[in-house]
Amino acid sequence: MKIIMLGAPGAGKGTQAKMIAAKYAIPHISTGDIFRANIKNGTELGMEAKKYMDQGLLVPDELTVRILLDRVAQADCAGGYVLDGFPRTIPQAQVLDEALGKLGDSIDYAIDVNVPDENIVKRMSGRRACLTCGATYHVEHIPPKKEGICDNCGSPLVLRDDDKPETVLNRLKVYHDQTQPLIDFYSAKGVLRTVDGTQGMDDVFASIVAILEK
Numbered sequence: 001m002k003i004i005m006l007g008a009p010g011a012g013k014g015t016q017a018k019m020i021a022a023k024y025a026i027p028h029i030s031t032g033d034i035f036r037a038n039i040k041n042g043t044e045l046g047m048e049a050k051k052y053m054d055q056g057l058l059v060p061d062e063l064t065v066r067i068l069l070d071r072v073a074q075a076d077c078a079g080g081y082v083l084d085g086f087p088r089t090i091p092q093a094q095v096l097d098e099a100l101g102k103l104g105d106s107i108d109y110a111i112d113v114n115v116p117d118e119n120i121v122k123r124m125s126g127r128r129a130c131l132t133c134g135a136t137y138h139v140e141h142i143p144p145k146k147e148g149i150c151d152n153c154g155s156p157l158v159l160r161d162d163d164k165p166e167t168v169l170n171r172l173k174v175y176h177d178q179t180q181p182l183i184d185f186y187s188a189k190g191v192l193r194t195v196d197g198t199q200g201m202d203d204v205f206a207s208i209v210a211i212l213e214k
């Protein structure tokens with residue numbers, strides 16, 4: 001099963017993608033996590049990506065596509081995967097489509113986690129991330145067991161540099177300009193499914209499972 005998560009920054013794509021990955025035993029692939037791991041390790045790729053991420057801009061397609069295609073070519077992706085944060089532009093979606101097409105394959109579902117802009121800024125200011133294992137929490141809605149500490153790995157949790165309100169507003173604008181057109185793109189292919197992302201985390205997940213198991 002090959003799944004794409006669509007939705008604004010902070011809509012809950014990552015949270016749901018991790019739950020899908022666990023339930024169906026497929027890899028969760030987040031381009032944002034790949035970039036952050038590279039930034040943390042001080043790689044050249046990380047330094048390049050950071051220039052864009054800190055401003056709330058998208059990393060150029062060429063770089064992003066190369067990383068994603070390398071990742072999905074790995075052996076653990078043979079039985080499917082859930083993509084979180086990719087594609088974010090029409091050209092990215094076209095490249096993925098072509099690469100899959102060459103293998104006689106295609107995306108099964110593009111799940112749009114729908115959350116209005118008004119809810120987003122609030123969600124992002126409460127997001128806390130573990131840069132070691134990629135886990136994500138929310139200070140009010142999804143708190144860690146011990147304040148400021150990751151449940152999974154014990155690392156300290158941080159407010160991401162790009163989750164500050166000024167940057168979030170930029171990211172929302174970029175989302176509407178460059179990523180939202182993907183909704184029509186996948187709708188035309190007949191694979192778009194929309195869920196109400198304003199529900200609690202478990203209810204959103206139940207809606208997604210109902211779609212995948214229909």
Ligand code: ADP
Pocket residue numbers: 008009010013014030031032033035052053054056057058059060061064084085086087088089092162171
């Ligand atoms: P969020 O979880 O808020 O949706 P991500 O972790 O997916 O954010 O992405 C963080 C940042 O990484 C983006 O704002 C962008 O700068 C960069 N990025 C991630 N995925 C892509 C992509 N597919 N194309 C371009 N830039 C990306």
Ligand code: ADP
Pocket residue numbers: 007008009010011012013014015016123124126127128136137138139141142197198199200201202204
């Ligand atoms: P995205 O990957 O789309 O940027 P995340 O999954 O990181 O979004 O979620 C953004 C923030 O909202 C995080 O702090 C997360 O813990 C929280 N969150 C995720 N799903 C929900 C939900 N259904 N209700 C309330 N908060 C949520």
Ligand code: ZN
Pocket residue numbers: 130131132133134135150151152153154155
């Ligand atoms: Zn962790």
